[in-house]
Amino acid sequence: MRLLMSSSDQDQGEIKRFANWKLDVGNGNISSIVSDESEVEISNDLFIITSDDHLSHLVDFANPNLLRNMSDYRYFQSKAILAPTLEYIEKVNDFVLTIFLGMENEYLSSDTICQADENEDIQQEWFTPEFLNDIKCSGLPNHKLTLKLGVAVMLLQNIDQTSGLNNGTRLIVNEIGNNVIGATVVTNRNIRDKVYIPRMNLIPSDSRLPFKFQLRQFPLTVCFAMTINKSRG
Template sequence: MKDPHFFQDRAILAPTLEAVEMINIYMLEMIAAPEHEYLSSDSALRSDEDSEIQGEWFTTEFLNDTKSSGMPNHKLLLKVGTPIMLLRNIDQAAGLCNGTRLIVNELGEHFIGATVITGTNVNDKVHILRMDLVPSDSKFPIKFRRRQFPIAICFAMTINKSQGQTLSQVGLFLPRPVFTHGQLYVALSRVRSRKCLKLCILDEGGKQQTSTVNVVFKEVFGNV
């Protein structure tokens, strides 16, 4: 934990946000440092006139409990030494883009100080502020605004989020089989060598297994 570069090119991958969050909470509890809690301010947005779902129907408590891919949670628990990932482009010229990973080194009341560990600006020290964020998924049924730090803890990340990254060490956690075409291939191809990959495969009862299902949509090969 004292070496900020330890997390530079290693990660745990999982197929779902629920599995990722479970791992991140477990790992955060292992850090022997004071914990700081950051809560978001959530508000509903006016819906389109032809929308069947109106923003004024939703309470603040309901919005606080709402989770969406690419959005930070209402409650962020952080400790110094925690690896985090940016969920939005902040300053592309400075290398602060969606997917950039950092290590937390300062927890202020209105800012988070961190050191960049991936990309072109490794070792740069930056301050991250709260932003007004709206779910980027156009199919998401609720329109709301969340003012929160645009980050997520990233001891673990989803397989989809790891696309395009090359890592030296990967742990693949599969509490259930992958559910989309090519997802297993993406996870296994993050490393260059088989010895750098470890898998934990569980069945529905939580017992360890030695194999898993590889989901392939054979229709995509019809015209190959």
């Protein structure tokens, strides 16, 4: 897909070489076995070696002139930092939030056990607010959501498919209220539409949890960085 979108023969050649290198890594063609582990040599042009502050350099590389372009919806359409785990995603997103000017707005979720699980053979005293607040599930917002005007966010639920407000749609925050967030759509259908996202009651579908709980929160997450799996759409 990236080869088809390349703008010049030179870019296409570089992307093709990189694509072939990734395939060779996956197929084990260029790795060597050292102490029962596979080692792959990575070329220097893929490393951040020009700065002591690697995270800052990575953000500048992926989002050059971020504050100058924050009002341009097209700027956020094709930019994202990818990482394999939520731990690194949160670290990058928290750092980018500090770059934006203005006051932070912090939203905390309200978490409760679902009524259907009240009679289950599980110790109810386990379900303290602190315990529920610390649970993190794929596809659900965290207990604490921090936003600023101008930041890029992603929808985590299908809200209105006819309007293009689907899981994975990216938006720019332009209004911040207590119970509603105003934003501009930058991906998917209806680009540049202004929409309002309310707080919602959300129930995780993670089969690994032996109980069901509900959190009331905005179905949003800051998305300057996202997981590799989440980016595939």
